[in-house]
Amino acid sequence: MLGEILNTYYLQIGSFILINIMLAISVYVPLSSGQLSLGSAGFMGVGAYTSALLTIHFDLPIVIGIIAGALAASALGVIVGIPSLRLSGVYLAIATLGLGEVIRVIFVNWDSLTRGSVGLTGIPQLGREILEFARGVGFEPAMIGIKNNQFVFLSIFLVLLVLVIVILWFVVRQQNSRVGRALSSINLDEKAAESMGINITYYKVISFTQGAFFAGLAGALFAHVIGYISPADFSYHRAVEVLIFTVFGGSEVIIGSVFGAFFLTLMPEVLRFVSEFRYIIYGILLVVLMAVRPQGILDANLLKKIKFKRSKGGIR
Amino acid sequence: MVIEVKNITKNFGGISALKDVSFSINKGEIFGLIGPNGAGKTTMFNMITNIYEPTSGEIIFQGENITGIKPYKITEKGICRTYQNIRLFSQMSTLHNVMVGGHSQSHSGVFSSVFRTKAQRKEEQLLIERSEELLELVGLLEHKDTIAENLAYGQQRRLEIARALASNPSLLLLDEPAAGMNEKETDSLYDLIKTVQSRGITVLIIEHDMPLVMKLCDRITVLNFGEKLAEGTPEEIQNNEAVIEAYLGKEEDEVDA
Numbered sequence: 001m002l003g004e005i006l007n008t009y010y011l012q013i014g015s016f017i018l019i020n021i022m023l024a025i026s027v028y029v030p031l032s033s034g035q036l037s038l039g040s041a042g043f044m045g046v047g048a049y050t051s052a053l054l055t056i057h058f059d060l061p062i063v064i065g066i067i068a069g070a071l072a073a074s075a076l077g078v079i080v081g082i083p084s085l086r087l088s089g090v091y092l093a094i095a096t097l098g099l100g101e102v103i104r105v106i107f108v109n110w111d112s113l114t115r116g117s118v119g120l121t122g123i124p125q126l127g128r129e130i131l132e133f134a135r136g137v138g139f140e141p142a143m144i145g146i147k148n149n150q151f152v153f154l155s156i157f158l159v160l161l162v163l164v165i166v167i168l169w170f171v172v173r174q175q176n177s178r179v180g181r182a183l184s185s186i187n188l189d190e191k192a193a194e195s196m197g198i199n200i201t202y203y204k205v206i207s208f209t210q211g212a213f214f215a216g217l218a219g220a221l222f223a224h225v226i227g228y229i230s231p232a233d234f235s236y237h238r239a240v241e242v243l244i245f246t247v248f249g250g251s252e253v254i255i256g257s258v259f260g261a262f263f264l265t266l267m268p269e270v271l272r273f274v275s276e277f278r279y280i281i282y283g284i285l286l287v288v289l290m291a292v293r294p295q296g297i298l299d300a301n302l303l304k305k306i307k308f309k310r311s312k313g314g315i316r
Numbered sequence: 317m318v319i320e321v322k323n324i325t326k327n328f329g330g331i332s333a334l335k336d337v338s339f340s341i342n343k344g345e346i347f348g349l350i351g352p353n354g355a356g357k358t359t360m361f362n363m364i365t366n367i368y369e370p371t372s373g374e375i376i377f378q379g380e381n382i383t384g385i386k387p388y389k390i391t392e393k394g395i396c397r398t399y400q401n402i403r404l405f406s407q408m409s410t411l412h413n414v415m416v417g418g419h420s421q422s423h424s425g426v427f428s429s430v431f432r433t434k435a436q437r438k439e440e441q442l443l444i445e446r447s448e449e450l451l452e453l454v455g456l457l458e459h460k461d462t463i464a465e466n467l468a469y470g471q472q473r474r475l476e477i478a479r480a481l482a483s484n485p486s487l488l489l490l491d492e493p494a495a496g497m498n499e500k501e502t503d504s505l506y507d508l509i510k511t512v513q514s515r516g517i518t519v520l521i522i523e524h525d526m527p528l529v530m531k532l533c534d535r536i537t538v539l540n541f542g543e544k545l546a547e548g549t550p551e552e553i554q555n556n557e558a559v560i561e562a563y564l565g566k567e568e569d570e571v572d573a
Contacts (some may be wrong), residue, residue, distance in 0.1 A: 130414045170430055177429030177440070178415075178422050185405050192403040197364055197391035197420030197483050206426065300407075 006146055011153040015225055017220050017265045018160035024245035024257035026168055026215035031205040031251055032175070034187035035085070036093045038239045040215040042100030043073040045107060045234030047216030047224040049114060052123045055224075062129050066220040073216020077209040085204045088190075100239050107231040125158065127152030132202030155253040156225055163221070167214060171254055183207055231311025248289060259298055318343045318487055318518045319395075322375035324363055326356075326542075333359040334563050336373070336540045341535075346509065346519045350526075350553075352524035352562060355539040357522045358400055361489050364520075365390055365397055371433030378486065390407070392420045397489035400522070406465035408458055410475055413464050415502040421446075427434035450478040454508060470501040476507065481517075488512060490521040494528055502528055530554065538562070 023040055030037045051069030053058045060068075084095045107114045114120065117221070131141070131152055141151035174180050182203050185193040194200050211249020223229045241264075264282070271278035320340040326333045334356045341347045341370060349357050362368045364375055366387050374383045380389055396417075405413050422443055428436040451457040454474040473493055480488055490509070494502045502525060509532060509557060513519060523529045529536065530550040538545040538553060540562045546553060553559055 013340075123349070173430045173432065174426060177436070178419065178424045178443075179426050179429045181408075181412055182419060183414050184408065188405040188407055189403050191367065192399070192405065194387045195367070195391060195397055196417050196479065197396075199387050199388045293458070 001053035006150045006154060008150055008153045011150075011157045013266065013269050015153070015157050015160050016062045017262050018157070018164050019222050019225070020168060020242070020245060020261040020265045021121075021164050021258050022214050022221075023242040025171060025254065025263040026211045026213075026218065027242055027246040028211075028251065028254055029171060029214065030208050030211040031246065032087070032180075032187060033183040033204055034190065035204060035206060035208055037096045037211055038093050038243060039096035039099050039224060040082070040210070040242045041076075041234045041236060042096075043077060043212040043215035044219030044222065044238065045100075045103050045231070046076055047073040047219030048229050048234070049107060049120070050216075051115065052120050052223045052229060054121065056122065062126055062224050063123055065124075066217065066224065069220030069223075070213050070217035073219065074213040077212025078205060081205045081208040081212075082201075083199060083289035085208065091295075097239060100234070100236060104231045104234055104236075107234070109153070114231070117231055117256070117273075119228060119232075120223075121248050123223050123227045123229065125152075125227045126221070127156045130155040130159070147208050160221065160225075163217070165248060168254065168258070169256040175254070179203070208255035220275040244286065245295055250298035252295060252299050253303060256296050256298040256301070260296070261267065317346045317516045318345075319364070319380060320365070320443035320518075322374045322376065323358070325371045325487045326358070326359055326368065332542050334370075334539075336362070337544045338543070339522060339537045339544070340375075341518055342361070343518055344513065344516060344520065345534045346532055348536035348550075349520060349522045349539065350524070350536060351539035352528055354541075356542040357539055358491060358496040359542075360522075360539070361397055361491055361522065364489065367396060388420070391483050391485075394484070394486040395489065396483040396485040396487075396499070398473075398476040398480050398493060400474055400491040400495065403530060404464040404472055404475060404479070405440070405452055406463075406551060408464055409460065410451065410462050410464055410467065411444070411447055413458040413475055413479050414450055415443055418443050418447060418484075419471055420483050426541055444566060447478075447482060450481050453511065454479075454498065455504070470497050473497065474505075474508070475496040476513075481512065485517060487520065488517045490519060490523075492524060494523055494525045 021309065023044065026040045035294070038055050044283070047069035051065035054068055055062055055065040065294060066155070070147055080099055084092060088097055103307040121187040131148060134151070141148050182193070182198045185196065185201050186199060186203055219234070245264055246257045247260070249258065250256025268278050268282065271281060274281070322338050324334050325420060337356070337360065344559050349360060352355055356569065359368070363370045366382070366385060369384050374381055376382070377395060382393060391550050405416060408416070422439050424436045424439055447469070448457060448460065451460055454477055456471060456475055456478065459471065464472065464475060477490070477493065494505055497505060507529060509519060510522070521529070521533070530552045533550055535549055536553045537547045538559050545562055546556045548556070
């Protein structure tokens with residue numbers, strides 16, 4: 001029964017959507033303190049390569065690799081963050097974009113470690129490892145009526161889903177607190193925030209580093225979901241794509257990032273039947289949106305209206 | 317003595333915005349800083365809060381030299397200000413503006429905020445109570461959920477004062493709080509500043525509304541072209557010839573410009 005419903009193709013798209021949501025959040029978090037960072041592709045690459053190399057060469061469990069990847073990305077975030085946070089706006093965007101390119105070029109040229117532009121293959125796959133673990137404790141996918149590869153894709157999807165929920169929970173909780181108010185006040189008026197006793201450097205580094213962490217985490221997961229990575233996966237195209245998720249969905253509210261990543265990952269798949277025209281549609285959609293709704297699809301006002309309607313409906 | 321400003325000079329390029337200005341304020345005083353436009357009054361505020369560092373001179377606050385320390389640390393030590401051109405967090409609610417003002421009075425970090433520890437929840441509750449109490453003081457409690465930019469002009473000025481008070485300052489700096497206010501609003505501002513004083517907070521105020529300054533201040537320092545022209549009680553200032561000349565000698569620098 002379950003075996004008939006589970007379509008591995010859909011599960012795979014679902015997994016990509018979830019990874020892209022993490023990436024969109026990695027842009028959203030620094031942006032919520034007024035920092036436009038285009039470093040997500042670079043941080044993603046650091047997470048991916050760190051985890052892939054550790055698991056391939058040292059036979060470490062995937063979980064350890066992923067955690068190490070995310071931490072390596074955040075360490076780089078701190079190192080790069082402290083000097084570059086003197087920059088703001090477009091200047092920070094360009095500096096972080098440059099950082100991403102530097103990282104990519106290192107991946108291309110450090111042949112002995114990264115195998116250059118060919119990339120790394122044979123990265124241990126998350127789904128297979130979960131399957132082996134399940135078998136180790138005496139569980140067979142057939143017991144719930146699904147095939148092995150269905151189980152693999154389903155387990156990846158569920159792991160990612162749980163992680164995205166945890167990240168959302170984390171970010172929302174943080175937002176509705178002293179830390180979140182500090183971040184948002186820096187975004188709205190940095191000078192006034194500082195004269196209210198807020199250590200702006202500290203909070204900027206925190207949010208920048210959190211962004212790097214989420215990007216590194218997404219990168220490490222990406223490596224173990226796909227099983228193959230190359231420097232091209234972390235080029236500036238990726239950085240721009242991720243930025244578009246956040247800007248398209250609405251950069252003022254976190255649900256905007258979620259929606260943007262969901263919609264823009266799904267749309268090319270849904271539009272597969274018009275083949276090459278789909279990226280034209282994608283482009284036109286972006287141009288129209290920026291013209292009529294520069295703040296993105298979702299913003300605080302729209303959410304308020306939706307909530308208001310719902311509560312009115314509730315009374316009836 | 318709460319604060320002692322000692323021989324402050326500030327040069328921007330070749331221009332001196334402040335030249336060797338000194339004054340000191342006693343605890344509990346309302347101290348006025350007046351002078352024609354461009355006299356260096358706001359620059360003096362920026363020196364005290366170290367938004368700009370003075371070229372030379374020292375600022376001693378409660379016996380401690382605070383010259384050159386970071387602005388957020390100055391707030392932590394007990395000096396908070398408002399701005400001449402209102403600088404609220406325009407997209408935040410009135411209540412949240414005041415709660416940001418209470419930042420230095422609270423301590424929760426990322427971890428305790430995300431996990432909502434007992435201490436964090438207690439602190440947050442206390443912060444809300446204190447902020448609401450301050451909103452009541454400035455008469456904005458009923459607007460606590462209004463987005464700051466939707467408040468009327470006079471209300472925004474009062475909110476800025478509440479936000480500054482939330483940092484629990486010993487010295488409050490007000491930069492033209494009555495600017496753009498009508499007579500009725502100015503009257504209630506007077507009452508508000510007097511209440512602030514009665515809570516033991518020292519006030520340093522820049523203001524162009526002379527009747528208000530004369531009624532409100534215990535002592536006044538007059539600046540003109542970056543130099544200290546006079547200092548004294550309101551009566552002394554009103555009868556000081558140099559001051560009269562500075563104000564009336566040039567028509568474009570009207571008193572309440």
